[in-house]
Amino acid sequence: MSLSSGKVPVTVLTGFLGSGKTTLLNQLLAQAGAEGTAVIVNEFGEVGIDGQLVVGVDEDVVEINNGCICCTVRSDLVTTIERLLTRPQRVSRILIETTGLADPAPVIQSFILDERLRAETELDALVTVVDALHNPLWLALGEEAEAAGGENVAAEQIAFADLLILNKTDLVDEDTLRERETELRRLNPLARIRRVQNAAVPAAEVLGIRAFDLKNALSIEPELLSDVEHEHDDSIGSVAVRVESDLDSGNFFRWLNGFVQAKGADIFRIKGIVPVLGEARRYVFHGVHMTLDGRPGRPWRPGERRHGEIVFIGRKLDRAAIEADMHACLAGRDAA
Numbered sequence: 001m002s003l004s005s006g007k008v009p010v011t012v013l014t015g016f017l018g019s020g021k022t023t024l025l026n027q028l029l030a031q032a033g034a035e036g037t038a039v040i041v042n043e044f045g046e047v048g049i050d051g052q053l054v055v056g057v058d059e060d061v062v063e064i065n066n067g068c069i070c071c072t073v074r075s076d077l078v079t080t081i082e083r084l085l086t087r088p089q090r091v092s093r094i095l096i097e098t099t100g101l102a103d104p105a106p107v108i109q110s111f112i113l114d115e116r117l118r119a120e121t122e123l124d125a126l127v128t129v130v131d132a133l134h135n136p137l138w139l140a141l142g143e144e145a146e147a148a149g150g151e152n153v154a155a156e157q158i159a160f161a162d163l164l165i166l167n168k169t170d171l172v173d174e175d176t177l178r179e180r181e182t183e184l185r186r187l188n189p190l191a192r193i194r195r196v197q198n199a200a201v202p203a204a205e206v207l208g209i210r211a212f213d214l215k216n217a218l219s220i221e222p223e224l225l226s227d228v229e230h231e232h233d234d235s236i237g238s239v240a241v242r243v244e245s246d247l248d249s250g251n252f253f254r255w256l257n258g259f260v261q262a263k264g265a266d267i268f269r270i271k272g273i274v275p276v277l278g279e280a281r282r283y284v285f286h287g288v289h290m291t292l293d294g295r296p297g298r299p300w301r302p303g304e305r306r307h308g309e310i311v312f313i314g315r316k317l318d319r320a321a322i323e324a325d326m327h328a329c330l331a332g333r334d335a336a
């Protein structure tokens with residue numbers, strides 16, 4: 001679908017680490033009318049996991065890794081979109097999933113400052129997914145960053161939203177949900193708030209809604225139209241570990257649970273796809289702060305190399321220790 005202007009509509013999905021952006025993306029892509037959608041996934045950290053977790057549109061997922069979409073890879077974003085626009089098959093819509101640590105302002109900026117993007121695309125809406133359980137924690141983290149001269153990314157993501165998807169409603173009670181909504185209203189008095197579980201929302205409520213309003217965005221960030229540098233919280237880092245053979249599931253999950261318990265306050269997000277001994281399917285797991293969740297994903301394909309990647313995002317991450325612990329969980333290590 002294109003807007004009446006003939007421009008390709010662009011929806012930016014944002015939201016702090018682990019809020020449910022990829023879950024929302026998959027929900028939207030599974031619904032009728034998703035044909036012709038191009039997906040751009042940007043991840044914090046040098047290894048892309050999300051691109052592998054987007055279902056059904058393998059050939060149309062472009063990953064931009066190793067940097068934050070809001071700064072170092074902004075030119076990559078522009079180039080990627082320009083490339084999409086010159087493809088022979090017409091792109092009907094572009095969905096961009098930003099990293100959970102991205103400030104949305106520079107992303108919006110790309111669509112305003114770049115001439116070609118301005119001529120051929122139109123920001124349809126900035127949709128922010130909010131984790132009903134962890135949001136206060138992420139806002140507090142943002143306040144700490146702000147006090148240190150950085151930005152409150154979680155608050156910015158909420159403030160810029162044209163639509164707020166209050167996700168993970170199953171993890172909190174009704175009173176807490178009302179508190180979360182009050183908090184969201186404080187940060188963003190105008191956006192529609194939609195409560196959801198597993199990001200289940202009809203595509204018609206998210207896509208083609210023409211909700212982006214430059215005037216609103218400018219009222220939040222008056223410098224939006226000038227190309228200014230912005231700050232990052234440099235204390236947040238990522239460690240990616242590659243696993244070249246099967247993990248012993250007992251040892252690995254024991255270690256992972258212990259690691260999260262011990263480092264809880266400094267671990268914001270863990271995600272990975274790994275080979276587990278005796279399992280014909282890839283094992284996909286997610287950690288959001290101290291909540292761990294894992295399940296078998298698609299089967300390993302015939303001839304596919306059984307290998308895995310795990311990304312840890314947080315503070316004070318000890319790469320060498322994590323790598324050593326993970327390698328000690330490889331199957332066969334006990335006997336060695």
Ligand SMILES: Nc1nc2c(ncn2[C@@H]2O[C@H](COP(=O)(O)OP(=O)(O)OP(=O)(O)O)[C@@H](O)[C@H]2O)c(=O)[nH]1
Pocket residue numbers: 015016017018019020021022023024050099100167168169170171196197198199269271285286287288293
């Ligand atoms: N309990 C519960 N878990 C959810 C819900 N929605 C998503 N999740 C889980 O939350 C975890 C993170 O979801 P993702 O969709 O990967 O989150 P994300 O925002 O894409 O994560 P990053 O891109 O890493 O920032 C996964 O384990 C999801 O299954 C929900 O409504 N309730």
